[in-house]
């Protein structure tokens with residue numbers, strides 16, 4: 001593995017690789033299959049919670065190849081070794097640990113959502129408190145079916161940061 | 169909870185927890201942000217802005233990522 005933050009998870013049959021540097025937090029994986037991809041848990045990928053077929057289906061939907069998979073029989077020697085040495089503590093996002101006073105980071109993703117990390121609070125449209133996760137992304141394109149969060153629809157509608165005058 | 173106390177916590181949740189950033193989803197409108205935060209724009213630049221900021225959710229602002237009132241014109245709803 002090249003990046004020490006990269007992770008791999010297995011159910012004995014297939015191995016799923018997670019490459020955080022490629023993850024744009026489109027949240028597709030956990031909108032689709034929260035049983036397996038749950039950012040609120042450690043480890044955040046739990047391979048026992050769904051059939052292999054279903055996991056493959058969702059991994060294939062990751063828009064950036066931050067998630068990829070392989071049959072275990074196809075693993076390289078290096079990947080096998082890494083599987084034995086996983087240390088899930090490193091998965092913790094330090095900005096999310098409570099007690100930090102770092103300001104909350106708000107990242108405007110190009111042609112995509114608002115991605116938020118840190119210690120923060122969300123009040124929904126009905127004045128109810130919503131639960132933040134380590135990957136909270138708010139929809140910016142106006143078309144998500146899971147408001148106020150991004151569900152990936154921005155890609156389908158080709159949302160862009162360019163201001164179009166045909167909004168008139 | 170006392171009614172007055174409840175009203176205060178509902179109308180101004182910052183009174184209770186002032187070290188956390190707060191995101192308020194405004195029905196049919198933007199996302200209001202207060203508290204300690206840092207905004208990075210889509211080109212990676214840090215955007216200096218006094219709180220509160222209103223981030224466009226409707227997709228139609230011509231001043232993205234901020235709201236410019238366009239949501240009203242287009243009748244944005246969730």
Ligand code: SF4
Pocket residue numbers: 022023024025026027028029030061062063064065066067135
């Ligand atoms: S689906 Fe989205 S959140 Fe999940 S790994 Fe891929 S980019 Fe990251």
Ligand code: FES
Pocket residue numbers: 112113114138139140141142143144145149150151152153154155
């Ligand atoms: S920004 Fe992703 S669905 Fe709207």
Ligand code: FES
Pocket residue numbers: 196197198199223224225226227228229234235236237238239240
């Ligand atoms: S939410 Fe106000 S302009 Fe988009």
